[in-house]
Amino acid sequence: MSKWFRENAPISARELTDEFMRLKRGSVSRRHFLGITGLGLAAAVLARQPGFLASPAYAEDLGSTMSLATWPNYHDPATFEAFTAATGVAVEVNVFGSNEEMLAKLQAGGTGWDLFVPTNYTISTYAGLDLIEPLDLAKVPNFDPKTQNTRFTNEGTVDGKVFALPKNWGTTGIAFNSDKVKSKVTSWKDFFEVAQGEATGRAMVHDYQLTTIGNALVSLGFSFNSIKPEELAKAEELLIKVKPHLYAINSDYQPSMRATDAWMTMCWTNDGAQLNRDIPEIQFVLGTDGGEIWSDFYAIPKSAANKPAGYALLNFLMDPANAVKEHIANGAPTTDSRVLALLPAEVTGNKIVYPDEAALTPLEFGAAVTLTDPARAELMARFKSA
Amino acid sequence: MALTMTAKRRLVTTALLAPASVWLFVFLVLPFIAMVIFSVGERGPAGGYQAAFTFAQYANLPARAAAYWNTLLLAPVGAFFCLVVAYPTAYYLAVKASPRHRLLLVSLVVVPFWTSLLVRTYAWMYILGSRGIPNLLDMIGIADVRLLNTPGAVLLGIVYGYLPLMIMPIYVSLEKLDRRLLEASADLGAKPVSTFFSVTLPLSLPGVMTGVALVTILLLGEYLIPQLLGGGKVFFIGNALVDLFLQSRNWPFGSAIAVTLVAIVVVVLMVAMRIAWRISGTRQVDLI
Numbered sequence: 001m002s003k004w005f006r007e008n009a010p011i012s013a014r015e016l017t018d019e020f021m022r023l024k025r026g027s028v029s030r031r032h033f034l035g036i037t038g039l040g041l042a043a044a045v046l047a048r049q050p051g052f053l054a055s056p057a058y059a060e061d062l063g064s065t066m067s068l069a070t071w072p073n074y075h076d077p078a079t080f081e082a083f084t085a086a087t088g089v090a091v092e093v094n095v096f097g098s099n100e101e102m103l104a105k106l107q108a109g110g111t112g113w114d115l116f117v118p119t120n121y122t123i124s125t126y127a128g129l130d131l132i133e134p135l136d137l138a139k140v141p142n143f144d145p146k147t148q149n150t151r152f153t154n155e156g157t158v159d160g161k162v163f164a165l166p167k168n169w170g171t172t173g174i175a176f177n178s179d180k181v182k183s184k185v186t187s188w189k190d191f192f193e194v195a196q197g198e199a200t201g202r203a204m205v206h207d208y209q210l211t212t213i214g215n216a217l218v219s220l221g222f223s224f225n226s227i228k229p230e231e232l233a234k235a236e237e238l239l240i241k242v243k244p245h246l247y248a249i250n251s252d253y254q255p256s257m258r259a260t261d262a263w264m265t266m267c268w269t270n271d272g273a274q275l276n277r278d279i280p281e282i283q284f285v286l287g288t289d290g291g292e293i294w295s296d297f298y299a300i301p302k303s304a305a306n307k308p309a310g311y312a313l314l315n316f317l318m319d320p321a322n323a324v325k326e327h328i329a330n331g332a333p334t335t336d337s338r339v340l341a342l343l344p345a346e347v348t349g350n351k352i353v354y355p356d357e358a359a360l361t362p363l364e365f366g367a368a369v370t371l372t373d374p375a376r377a378e379l380m381a382r383f384k385s386a
Numbered sequence: 387m388a389l390t391m392t393a394k395r396r397l398v399t400t401a402l403l404a405p406a407s408v409w410l411f412v413f414l415v416l417p418f419i420a421m422v423i424f425s426v427g428e429r430g431p432a433g434g435y436q437a438a439f440t441f442a443q444y445a446n447l448p449a450r451a452a453a454y455w456n457t458l459l460l461a462p463v464g465a466f467f468c469l470v471v472a473y474p475t476a477y478y479l480a481v482k483a484s485p486r487h488r489l490l491l492v493s494l495v496v497v498p499f500w501t502s503l504l505v506r507t508y509a510w511m512y513i514l515g516s517r518g519i520p521n522l523l524d525m526i527g528i529a530d531v532r533l534l535n536t537p538g539a540v541l542l543g544i545v546y547g548y549l550p551l552m553i554m555p556i557y558v559s560l561e562k563l564d565r566r567l568l569e570a571s572a573d574l575g576a577k578p579v580s581t582f583f584s585v586t587l588p589l590s591l592p593g594v595m596t597g598v599a600l601v602t603i604l605l606l607g608e609y610l611i612p613q614l615l616g617g618g619k620v621f622f623i624g625n626a627l628v629d630l631f632l633q634s635r636n637w638p639f640g641s642a643i644a645v646t647l648v649a650i651v652v653v654v655l656m657v658a659m660r661i662a663w664r665i666s667g668t669r670q671v672d673l674i
Contacts (some may be wrong), residue, residue, distance in 0.1 A: 100433075101632045107434045125432050201532055207618050209633070248535050248617030261516045261534060372432050377634030378449060384629070385452035385621035 066309035067092045069102055069116035071296075072252075073274065076329035083316050089309045097251060098208055099371065106131045106301055113301050114310035117167055120155040120295045121210075121366040127158040132299045134161040139311040142318035144338070152295040152335040155365070164297035165318065168332035170269035171355070171363060172211050172292040175253075179281045180263040188219035188287040192242055194264060200245040202263035204253045209380035210366055211266055211292060212239070212249070218290040225367040232379055239383045249384060257282060273331030273352045284352045286359045293363035295335060418648070425641035433635025443642035450643055453626040458650075460622065461605040464544040465552070465598045471545060472552035472597065479553070480560035481586075492557065495550050503547055507614050510546070514539050514615070535617030543611040548604065552597040559593025560586070591665045599658040603651050623647055 072095050080091040094113070096102050099122045105111050107129065118126060126132045137143060143165055145153075156164035176185050176194075180202070183194045195203035205212045214224040216235040226232065243249075247262045254271055256262035258279065267275070272284030298317065300310045316322055320338040327334050327343060333353045334340055340348065348354055370376065428438040447454075479491055498506065512518055514533040523531050533539055563586065571581040609624030618625075623643060630640035 098633060100635060103433065104632050104635050107635065129432055243619065246617075246619060248619065250618045256515075259515055259517055374429065374634065374636065377629075377636065380633070381450065381621075381626065381629060382452075384618065384625070385450070385456070 062087050062089045062309045062312055063306045064088065065090045065092060066114040066306045066313060067094065067112050068313065069094045069096060069105075069111065069113045071096060071117060073254075073270070074117070074330050074332075076325050079317070079322060079326055079329075082322070083313055086316070087309070087312055089306075089312065091313065103131075106303070109303065111301065111303065112305050114304040114306045115298055115300055115313050117296050118164065118299055119366070120152075120297065121368050121371050123155055123164050123297060123299065124158050124368045125372060126299065127163050131302055132163050133302050134163055135165065135300065135314075136311070137162060140165065140315045140318055142315050142320075144336075147337045149335045149337070155295070156297050156299075164299040165314065166335040167296040167298055167317075168270075168327065168330070169293065169295040169335055170332045171286055171360070172215070172266060172268055172294070173272060173284050173286040174264065175257060175267035175272050175275055175282055175284045176264040177257070177260065177279075177281055178283050180260070185264065186285055186287075187289040188215045188291060189289055191264065191266075191287070192216065192219050192238060195242055196245045199264045202247050202261075203242075203245065204248050204250060204256060204262045204265035205239075205242075205246060206251045206253075206266050207249050207384075208251050209376045210370055212383075213376055213379060214292060214366070214370070215266060215287070218287060221289070224290060224292055224364040225370040227369060227373045227375060229375065232375060236379050236382065239379075240386045243383065243386055269353060270330050270332040273350065276352055277331070286355060286363065288359075288362065290362040290364060292366055293360060294366060296332075421641045421644055424638050425645050427638040427641075429636045429638055433637075435637040438638075443638045444646070446639060447642065447646060450623070450626050453621050453623045453643075456620065457606055457608075457622045457624075460540075460544070460608070461602045464541065464548065464605050465601040467541060467545045468548050468552040468601050469594065469598060472549055472556055473594070475549075476553045476556035476560055476593075477586075480557050480563070495553050495557075499550055504610060507543055507547070507611055510539070510543055511614055514542075534615065535619065537616065537620060539615040540612050540620050543615040544605065544608070547611060548601045551600050551604070555596040555600065556590060556593040559590045559596075563589055588665070592662055595658055595662040595665070599655060602654060602658075606647060606651055606654070 066089050068091055070093060074095075075093070080093065084090050096105075099119050102116060102118065103122060103125065106113075106116075106126070123132075148166060149169075152169040153166040156162055156166060174185055174188070174191050176199075181194060181199050183198050184190060185194055191203075205215075213232070213235055216238050217226050217231060218224050220231070220234050220238060222228075222231045222235070226235075248256065250256070253262060253265040253267065254275060257265055257275055267284060269284075272282075275282040276284055298314050300307060300314070304310050317326065320336065320342055323334065323336065323339045324342040327339060328347060331353060334343070424435050425443055426439050426441065428436045428440060428442070430436040475495070479488060479495070483491055511534060514520075516532075516534075519533060520531040523529075567585055567589070568581055571585045572578075576584065607624050608622055609628060612618075612620040612622050612625060627640055627644060630636045630643065
């Protein structure tokens, strides 16, 4: 990631001079020069270049700061540097641990976020609570619905109105250290068996009811989204039986997996790709019996203080040239065929990030009701306090 | 117009107390009233708070019985272990250490407080994790020792984190001790051990009670240490509250649990005060 950060940070005076000389020699385009030196906004505002940066949003007053709420290890820092260079708007990044936490903060009000990253199953809830509003797609000309994989982007639309645009998709699978775990781990059934056997004291589950209860349900042959009392009761029985064998209940599993304190964990795609990239013996598999597939979106809170900047950053991130760097940095798969075409073959060929279609078939999208179901919240509390 | 003495004194009192009163009213009383109102409300369909008047949240308190039980067990046990470590330290500092070094030694007790508890607890995660002490033990042939994410790690973290809060009040009460009483005890033929148990210890008990009350009350709201050193498997009221507000967004139930916790703290404090009064035979003991 640091490589990208350096390559794209257009700040030093020396680089500016170099770029200017390249422009004078005609070896780079004017557009490249303005983009890379951060003179884009000045040019757009002062000269009103038609079509420059291709965004009407840039013509508005963007202010000097904006705020983004997102997930850990989910962006290329250089993206925001480049955005600031192009628009003069500094991006404050707030990192969250769960969708519920984001929802709780937005419900409480006064977040100051101008753009945030909700997951598919929360968008109808946000729309229902009137916390987000339909997007003005005219302000996001870089978004092209025709190049999107609608399987991952459908849930951004509620009642025919687009409330959120796709960021990336992913899965929730199993990461395990193959140096330590010799048993076969190919399903959630295996996960819970190995957690009580070979990997006792070494397995982690998320501190997140949606995935922890969902995967326990899947291992018993039920739906990831079940809220049926009798099925939840069986999942609870399993989780409480497994609990004494667990290393931890924690969604921040990368440090423990890297330190080999933990040998096996529930794991999101992008974390799996990062772990496997750095420590090849940590493998990532999808449950053959099912599990979760998800997509993350960008949405603008109704309470946003600086909507023009929110739209400007959204449009910036929808530009495939910017999005491709984001995808290389965070390791999550793209929903946009334009970005897919730009990604290097070693990324698109990575089976962790882009699994075979057959592996995705048993997976389910999390449902809105699964997130807000009080019975699941109480089950999680009983599991954690058992 | 000249003010009478009483009026003047009253004005001074008001002026002195005004900042604290305004502060406490805005940041303690008002939020507490809001919490009580929330606690008789209902959870909205998608979480949050919905206005209502019901005691359903309080009736549901047994659903967090385990969290209460763990907390009410941990708080006194943690305080007890703190006391066991703190008393000899405080005794040494106040009675045995040479006055020349005393200030230095006391400041060494306080210095760790200058670093955030979060940072120090993270340091324990590395010390107890498998690249820390277990790795060293492995080198001398003791394999597969697990320290992190155990109840023992939580207890260790608690004793470590709260120790200065226990040492300081005991140290202060021992330092005030009138040495002539010890000499008198020796003159009357008491051995050092019986002097300690019949003179020193009883006279330091107000300090002990202050330390125990302070540590116990803070432990009742502990969240960080069980979360980081217990691997999320050790569940206290603090953890239950975080989950209810940030995960399931059941604000009314969370408020009911918090109000109940405040009530428990008040009871603990009153009981501790009574015991301290009885021990010292006076009502001049201030716990905190």
